[in-house]
Amino acid sequence: MTLSHDFGTWVAALLTLCIFSFLYKDNPLYKFAEHLFVGVSAGYYIVLNFWTVVVPNLYDPLYRAFTRHDPITHAVVERTGGPFAGSVGDYRGWFLIPGLLGLLLFTRLVRRVDWLSRWSLAVIIGVYAGLKTTGFAQGDLVAQAQASLQPLWGHDFWTSVNAILFTIGLLTSLLFFFYSREHKGSLGIAARTGIVFLMVSFGAGYGYTVMSRLSLLIGRFQFLLNDWLGMK
């Protein structure tokens, strides 16, 4: 058992134990680690989005467009057209618009002018409304329905049984999510059959989630045992 000599591993191991201490009871060590974590993650998100999105996707193109020099190498950028002669993928000066919209978001911190931030919200929500609607319509509605069109008989016995069971499960589960009529009579029977399929699928979901959670614990113990305590 050779203890690791790396300062970083010790810091990580001690903080890991601080958080595990929450299992015993909520205590100052856990509170310290938790607030440390929130601080680091909020700070990291700011720096990450600054250096990987705001600078390369916004500042650099604007710098090149208006100073005709590369922001890093300061070499002259030779290209045709002025700062607003954009083409697909190369929008140059037009990036002033998202830059302005981004800054407008900060008006939310000031009560009097926070209505200005609605312009930035409008762009985000408009783009995502369009993207999500088409993404779901194609990927989750039409493609899934198309994949459910399968022959119910014609090949070997078990495949047909599964195909029929599958189609019954699909149609009754769809009828469970039906709101225009009370679930009585035949619709009631269909809904009750549908709930059976739904509950089986939730049970399967539960089983898989258990594996995910346990994997996380196994990963942490592997870190503590192998990297920190050096037990192979």
Next chain:
Amino acid sequence: MNLSWLEKLDRRWLFLIVGVLVMGPLLRPIGVPLGSSKPVKQFHDAIAAIPEGAIVLMSCDYDPGGKPELVPMTRTAFRQLMERHCRVVITCLWTGGSGLVDETIEGMAQEMRAEGKDIVYGRDYVDLGYKAGYEAVMVLMGKGIANAFPQDQRANATSSLPLMREVRDYSSFAMLVNISAGYPGTKEWVQQVNSRFHLPMVSGCTAVSAPEYYPYLQSGQLRGLLGGMAGAAEYEKLRGEKGSATKGMDAQSLAHAFVALCIVLGNVVQWTKRRTTP
């Protein structure tokens, strides 16, 4: 038979048992033999079918929370791609993940260089790092990967990387290997890219998201699926490797059996209680 003492059992005893059941097999492995399931075989065969030397997009959309399940998959898939002389472009759409993904890929590349394989950053693999924007980034990459990622994870200009000169948009990729822990992940890649840009796709995901992607496997939108640590372990077995996923499976077995016991016992306690009270 009065089990009410069980009900008043302090839950910290249960925590202790879970801790011991997981720690035990890690110290003294039992070696319960691994099975193999179809979705994992399909994942392995889909990558094996990629033409030699083709360019593959590998989007590792996870953060440290998905590490134990998804890092083994990333390593094994990256090794299989490298051994097929495929060239890999890596992206990460999760805010907290790009550091972990780069460390995993670079660690794997170092290991393979130590084994004498000639793998060069910028020629054989490129890590373009993180980009905010969820689905917007995926569709943006359709117009040009370099437009969405002007620089890579190590702050080099994307255009300066030799591999990136051969990558225009999704049509330059032979396949998308998506390692996903939730949103944005496999569902968004299927919706926004898979059918729209005819990009064949395989997915490795956390066990919690696996059931949700089975319909995509059945419909053919996904050509293979690795579900959680079990999927990663079976994939390692197919590849003849013994990584951290395989080593963790004994602990999974014991812990799963314990959780199943908890469900049964919890209901037995409640059932006896309901019968004994008048």
Next chain:
Amino acid sequence: MTTEPGAHGPVRPLLAGVLVLAVLAAGAAGAQEIHPPAPPSSLTVADVPNDAGSALTLAWKLSPDDSAGRRLVAGYRLERAVAPEGPWTLVDSIAPGTAARVDAGVHRNTPYFYRVAAYGPGGVTFALANAGPGIGRETWFNLTRTSVLTFMLTFYLLVLFFMERARTGQKPFVRRLAGIDAIEEAIGRATEMGRPVLYVPGIQDIDDIQTVAGLVILESVAKLTARYETPIRVPVAYPIPFTIAQEMVKSGYLNAGRPEAYDPDSVQFVSPEQFAFVAKLTGIMLRDRPAAHIFMGSFYAESLMLAETGFQTGAIQVAGTANVHQLPFFVVACDYTLIGEELYAASAYLSGEARLVGGLKGADMLKLLMILTILVGCLLESFGVHGLTTWMETQ
């Protein structure tokens, strides 16, 4: 002429290397008689439909020497030029046995000319006739997506129709969800015990549509807590939903006629970090002991910790999310759970607004259409007719 985008720098030396190797290998083979392979023939170029005019598809007949046994053909060279006589640039070198290739790097509305050659140990032989001009045309409508457009338009027309009906007073019938009775019962219970109600509109940002549904339900819940004078706690994870939640609770108290009872501190911004948010919530549950917990919106791994801690404090819990992987935990630990889209149905029923009821009824009718399509499709498939299946195929 600038080199085509995606210039193939490294391929040309690679190709030369292959040729040299092939010749050497052939030499070593000695006995077999080596001659340049017969050329491929009838090269055709056509525009790839349904795209922005950036792709042309090439097809040709294989060289007669290209049979698996004889190693005369090592592959095909496809070259492109903007004028019939060249200069030619390599598009790609293709493995033997393949007779088609898509060139996806062309500029739209520009004529291109192509030629193909078979290469092998004996040398390179170009096809007799070149092909072209091939022009990449832009299309105004992607025909492979007609099925998506049909279903989307049908759905939107149904939604608009029912919205209009709901707005002009003929309220279409919507059955009362059991989940809504559970929410009202939970708030009633909290009022009896004089404890606050904890409402969590999910942990995602405004771009997740479940958060919007969670915030719409919040307004109705706030109306009830205002009327019963029960304190309400609304911790929120992201800044934008946080400000909207404040507006929702304020208008809930307004509609209940008690604007003065609105407590600005009832809505709290916590943190977008998942587990810091959960720690804060479990803290509220254990310290303030709310008697009712309502979780409506997008939840992920933390649903388990919330439901279990809530179960321990004995609070009545009602949950609703469309994230199917979290539903099992809510179903087993909560008193009532709205499953998947019931979350959206509840926001429609509770608010009673035409825009939401219209969406709900439209979805119902389209589900019937979907059920019909699947039934007809399966029957057709069973009789070997694949028309409907291929029509619904999307690209």
Next chain:
Amino acid sequence: MKRELPLLLTAVIGLFMLLSFFVPHHVVSVPADFLQQCAVIVVAFGYVLGGANALSVNLSAIARRQPDWPYKLVLVATLLFTVLIGLKEGRHWQDGNTISMFLYNQLYSSMQATMFALLAFFIASAAFRAFRVRTVEAGLLAAAALIVMLGRVPIGDQLTAWLPEPVRLGAVQDWIMNVPQNAAKRAVLMGAALGVMATGLRVILGIERSYLGGGD
């Protein structure tokens, strides 16, 4: 004016993005591409705003000496330290051994993974104390959960090795995943898709005003 114009902008952008799905023509696809670039940038600013918001919320909590305020001091100090170091280290802040990467690997990465690992303990205690089979449906869920849980790990097949192959836990688990689970999951996916499309339509038609709030 403060509400109508942003709503109009949302409607125009939303409609345009819908159009860009059906129309490959460059007149539609180039502006759509630009809009997505804007969305990427504004979402990034949203994160920076989130950080600033957390800073202001915690600073006011410290100023008012709310309970746990010393811990909030730790939060604010760490946040500012992480941001200042990150900005000082410049574009190469994510290379090998910068202080930012130390903070990421040893603090952020380890603590987030451990936070998730706590769930493993809670799953066991929730299974014992909160997993109550009170209805037929919950019983079905429990049965399926047990079969899938044991069928997905090697121990499941070991326990049922004495049964013929198609009835072993592993095979039953595969059947549950491929037939009943797939059917129900697909119905839920289609239902959710309609929910998203309806909400998208309301946002585009400017009916969904909730994101603007009830104010003037």
